[in-house]
Amino acid sequence: MDVEILSRIQFALTISFHYIYPPLSIGLGLVMVFMEGxxxxxxxxxxxxxxxxxxxxxxxxxGIGVATGIVMEFEFGTNWATYSRYVGDVFGSALAAEGIFAFALESGFLGILLFGWNRVSPKVHFIATLGVWLGSMFSAIWIVVANSWQQTPAGYHIVGEGLNARAEITDFWAMVFNPSSVDRLTHVWIGAFLAGAFLVLSVHAYYILKKRHVEISKKAFRIALAVATVASLSQLFTGHRSADGVAENQPAKLAAxxxxxxxxxxxxxYVFGWVDKEDQEVKGLKVPGGLSFLLHQDFETPVTGLNSFPEDERPTALNAIFQFYHIMxxxxxxxxxxxxxxxxxxWRGKLFDQKWLLKIFVISVLLPQVANQVGWFAAEMGRQPWVVYGLLRTSDALSKVVTANQVLxxxxxxxxxxxxxxxLFIYMMNKKIQNGPDESELREHRPRQKDMSLIFDKQNQ
Structure with missing residues (x-):
């Protein structure tokens, strides 16, 4: 394989592993805010x-999310030097905003969140939890803004020529609110809420099935289920909005x-299928005219297809893009x-009586993570052959001195x-989950049996 393919595989590996953790942090942060509230x-x-x-x-x-995110910043300079030069001014402003509005907020309250339980009042600790959660949300804003600018560039002009060309911001807020940023951000946020909520659902469904921490787990399960239900329904709306935006701004991606x-x-x-690139057809179960109806509310309106674009401007891995999107x-x-x-x-009062349902929730922790990953794969592979849509090709964005052996x-x-x-992550998580919540505090709040007898005797007198 050549340097381009290997560099793309390297970046896909590192960002996919990193992206396991930020959605969990955002989703868990929301659930924790509700619990403390x-x-x-x-x-x-x-x-x-x-x-x-x-x-x-x-x-x-x-912790693991922060550590794994650092690697990608180095890859921009080592493997994608031309890309870094081209988008440096745009990314620099977005990442600077992340440091000011997100990392500062998170780091300012993180110590109180982790170590302030017995040192500050419950209200102050709640504010710290809220601050950390909002910091993680703000962090997602600037990362998605930077990535969305690659999909739908706005608020810029190009200075220089050839290898020295670069994009400079002319309108900061046009860059921030580029045509795809808001729709993609809400889609990412809600995916993160689902990832965190389903982790809570999985763990407490496990406790209920094992008859451990049953009463406290029922409360946690209800909180997470409320979050997951609202988020899953909301994702249907944000997903449709995002698809409309792709149809308008990246029609080749939508066709793919x-x-x-x-x-x-x-x-x-298509509900499911297989793309035959040679015969230019999809074999599978379909709703005739379904995509036309979703985009134009008319089953008969044509939609821009891949054949409308030059062959060298179409995504190449069509079947992979199709499968990733439909899995999501x-x-x-x-x-x-x-x-x-x-x-x-x-609502019927039978939620915890159905063991089969709880068992599904135990294993369903994987589903939001898979959906988040394949959704990003479809979005990024569908943008090809552009690393900045319509402006900079992926093949031109590489560093010129890195060899295939080095990348491999x-x-x-x-x-x-x-x-x-x-x-290590699985080991530490499993250890915490096996230990479970510390319910000794609950025993301290319950009246002792002797005290209850005295109360009962006094009432009889």
Whole structure:
């Protein structure tokens, strides 16, 4: 393989591993805010115990997320020097804003969140939890803004020529609110909420099935289920908005997502299928004219197809893009069905009586993570052959001095290190989960049996 393919594989490896952790941090942060908020409102120590337990899990994911994110910044300079020069002014402003508005907020409150339980008042600790969560949300804003600018550039002009050309910002807010940033940001946020909520659902479903921490787990399960139900339904709306934006701003990507070739034909929507690139057709189960209806509310309106673009401006890995996109959609629809059914059972008072449902929630922790990963794969592969859409080709963005052997060696090295890190993450998570929430605080709040007898005797007198 050549340097371009190897460099893309290297970056895909590092960012995919990193992206396991930030969504968990954002989603867990939201659940923790609800837990601490309920404790402040009700003074029920069970919510306090839950918040303390999930703070320990949060600390693990947050720490590994920060460590793995640093690697990508070095890759911009080592493997993608031309790209770094081209987008440096744009990315520099976005990453500077992240440092000011996100990292400063997170780091300012993180110490209180982790070590301030017995040192500050519950209200101050709640503010710290809220600050860390908002910091993680702000961090996502600037990363998505930077990435969205690559998809739909705005608020810039090009200075210099050839290898010395670079994009300079002419309108900061036009760059921030480029045509795809808001839709993509809400989609990413909600995916993160689902990742965190389903981790909580999985762990506490496991406890209930094992008859451990049952009462406290029921409370945590209800909180996470409420978050997951709202988020899964909201994702349907944000996903549709994002698809409309792709149709308007990146029609070649949309055509690749649905395997649509002919611009003179209506566009079908596939439930599943297989793209035959040579015969320019998709074989599978489809809704005739479904994509045309979603985009134009008309089953007969043609949609721009891949044949409308020069061959060297079309995404190449069509079947992979198609499959990744449809896996994401299928998981999203399953999560909607699962959370709605569970919510109905909650309303009927039968949520925790169905062991098969709890078992599904135990293993469903993987689904939001898979959906987040394949969604990014579809978005980034669908942008090809451009690294900055319509402006800079991926093949032109590489460093000129890096060799294929050097990149291959780094891929092997990263694979080993990340495997060890992931094993450590699983070990630490499993250890915390097996230990479970510390319910000793609850026993301190319960009246002793002797005291209850005295109260009973006095009442009889």
């Amino acid at each position: 309920l404790y402040l409102k009700t003074k029920n120590p069970e919510y306090h115990v839950l918040a303390r337990f999930w703070t320990k899990i949060f600390a693990i994911t947050f 997502l649905e395997g649509h070739f002919d611009s003179l034909a209506v566009a079908d929507m 959609v299928a998981i999203g629809m399953f999560l909607i069905a699962l959370t709605l059914y569970a919510s109905i059972q909650w 060696f780094s891929i092997i090295l990263f694979s080993i290190v990340y495997t060890l890190l992931f094993a």
